[in-house]
Amino acid sequence: MSVASPLSPLPGRHYHVDQILDRPGPRTDPAFVPGETPKTFLREQSKILVIGAGGLGCEILANLALSGFNDIHVIDMDTIDISNLNRQFLFRPKDVGKPKAIVAAEFIMRRVPGVKVTPYFGKIQDKDEDYYLQFNIIICGLDSVEARRWINATLVNMVDPENGESMKPLIDGGTEGFKGQARLILPTITSCYECSLDMLNKPTAFPICTIANTPRLPEHCIEWASVLEWPRVHGDKKMDTDDPEHIGWLYKIASARAKEFNIEGVTWALTQGVVKNIIPAIASTNAIIAASCCSEALKIVTTCAPYINNYMMFIGTESVYTYTFEHEKRPECPVCGGETIDISVGKEWTVERLIEVLVERQDIQIKKPSLSTSTKQLYLQAPKQLEQATRPNLGKLLSELVEEGDQITVTASSLPFNLSLRVTYV
Amino acid sequence: MSQTESQDIETATTSLQTTSVAPDNKTRRYDRQLRLWASSGQAALESSKILVISGSGTSASVLKNLVLPGIGHFTILDPHKVTEADIGSNFFLETESVGKYKAEEEVRLLKELNDGVEGVANTSDLATILKNDPTYLTSFTLLIAHNLHPELLEQLSSLLRSDPFHPPLIVVRSAGFLAEFFIQFHEHTIIDSHSETPPSLRIDKPFPALLDHALSLDLSKLDPTDHGHIPYIVILVKAAHEWKASHDGRVPKTTEERKEFKKYLQSLRVKADEENFEEAEAQAYRVWAVTNVPSEISSLFNDPILANLTPTSPPFFHLLAALKTYTEKEPHTLPLSATLPDIKSDTTNYIHLQNLYKRRAEEEKEEFTKILVANPVQPQTPIDKGLIDEFVRNSHGLKVLRGEKWRAVDQDSARLKEASQSYPSHTAIHLAFSAMAALELKGVQVDHTTPAEDLKSEAAKIYGPFEEIEEEIDNAIAELLRAPNADLPTTAAFLGGLVAQEAIKIITKQYVPVKGYCVIDLISSTTSVIGA
């Protein structure tokens, strides 16, 4: 039987979901009480947050609404672009330019009876702990590593051992072309997003000297246009990678350089791909990953079946391949592990060299780190005066500034946590 | 943007003789997928016609993922009217749809997703069409059937199996957290499988122009900057040639010799940190790893069609026959690929090397074409240049898949036994679905009150004694009977993604589709492919 409540018009519509809530399965936890309890909690008490209303977000919102989550919140800072329409199915050509969160929320409420979707058109960083504390579960469908690191660290920091309710399950999905992954993070209990940073594909970074002096690929010419020529010609004017005129300019400059060096293959699509760091995306992969995320959310909220422990990888390029496994915590994870990272430093290393090494490390992934010890500031990226004051240190030997075994604290404005390094000279 | 700047673009464009106009709206809309299957894949999608049988939530999920990327046409075949239960599992129905034809309502709401796609609702029933108008069914590019009654499914699959030119069928079943699908196809050839193994650079068998180029360089006479910019490919070709000259024409064989070769490479450095020499050392194995025809490709040469090639054989097999002849000649490799990876080098050296590869690849393609047109059996219509080019370029990733009839696996308990050894729980789920179909064939309406024993005895008829998978069988049957008729929105969405991906792979003939049953368990969040 279905719960008749003002939140659930058309009670008969729960026919399908009710079947798994009215009866346990062989693998269901014996503590599961079938029937009204899970239904009431799911439909009338639970509150869920969806971060991202893009490719994954649209799918997640639709799945949650059909599954019976009636109080859904969604955050997204983006507006709709025409290139979203091949997969973000809550948007129509007339919506181009409007905020994704608002259009998506309105669509879901129009389509699914009884569901309330509360949109927020803005950044996740605008919200504080009190905001995140109100939800039972948070699902992330983001394409930004930085935003994921932020929400992950925020949720881990929020855990108060005295208060079980402060631990908010985070379900994270991501896709790229025919591949994707879905995972469950129980902050402080399972491995966290930061623990698995080294699993990310290393972003293709072209050394500046290649771009400037020895271009070989069309990509090198495009980088030359965007990284070196744009600021040289346009000064402080910001490049807008969504502006076709800006892409057109870059394409023209990159093509000319390619011609000069006899390099083939600079096209408009490639130019846009390189400067926007475009990741191929299709509806079907998003559907698979979003469905996995929402299936886990449904299982957690209703306890009708065991939830994933804790990571599923999907590859659809050759047959269908999934790999489900327990991703383990990293003891030296700066977010959930807290152990100091030991780092071997050459005696001849300058502060600048250390910064370069940190930027390159796959398990740290930090863009503009500031370094300090308990007694002095080694190098600060901002504010301007302190940057200028500490800049001379960049050329100094680290061994002259920091004793062996001392700790260096690394911070970056984009990350809501600090990293602690212990130096050994070799 | 100012007047002068736009003029600049125009002048630049003319001088470059390329189009620098911003892409049109359609290209922009499809940008993120064109990066996966290119315009050739898109064209195949746009000329496809898909029939989906049943207007279930799962069917709608599949179609959503096909309408968005822009298939040409879809038809939903479903004679039923919308109920409240349908609304709860199908995002492409709305409150006002209740009481109307499911197919019509779904087509209306799915068409909103993409103006470029044609959608048709067919409210007649399959049994009648099978009897009166089977050619209607075989006129589609691909058919997809969700939770279709096994009797109709049997008729449909037999019809589509009866002629090699009839379209493939994807059979989809789901119940609660469990699901499976099977693709019934005749023969599926893939030229562009998007193989992740890069083609050989043939460093062990350098073509004459590459060898000449390598030998023409006197490393000791280069200034240090140039020395640090010689591509590792050239370094290895040269070093291997010199090594062979002093080792009776042999490449480094033993571990000792290989160490020695690497030492020799080190001795060629003029500075400790030359990155091109670091690359050469890391890639040194290419000197002794023999480039020959990969076994996955040479095994295709035994294909029965090659032995009986006729003018009407598909172009793929005429091309394959030419490839076979090509590889029988020196240097017994696939045609050279023109693509060079990015390697440490300066522009001049890199572009020069790239041109050597390009020129040689072009020559080998010509050689291949000569063989193709000299094949004793010629295709009815000559194969166009574009296809030859594509075939040669992707020759290291060619695939031929041969399918079988739906349920063939269930008639072969040895294969089921083999599957159960690697994937016991997924094989058990498959058997539970097959047992459910067997009961339905006997006229039983399976619901949660159906005795588990009834399903178990049907499963035993297919599999034989369960032995070590008895517990898995019990679990699978119990989970199936928990919700045998539930089209769970999350399972529907998961299946919708998987099945649409397979449909895209089948239609574009790019990437590699599933062979066998893909079994899905969303309780353990796992999948397996059994009976491949």
Ligand SMILES: [Zn+2]
């Ligand atoms: Zn962690």
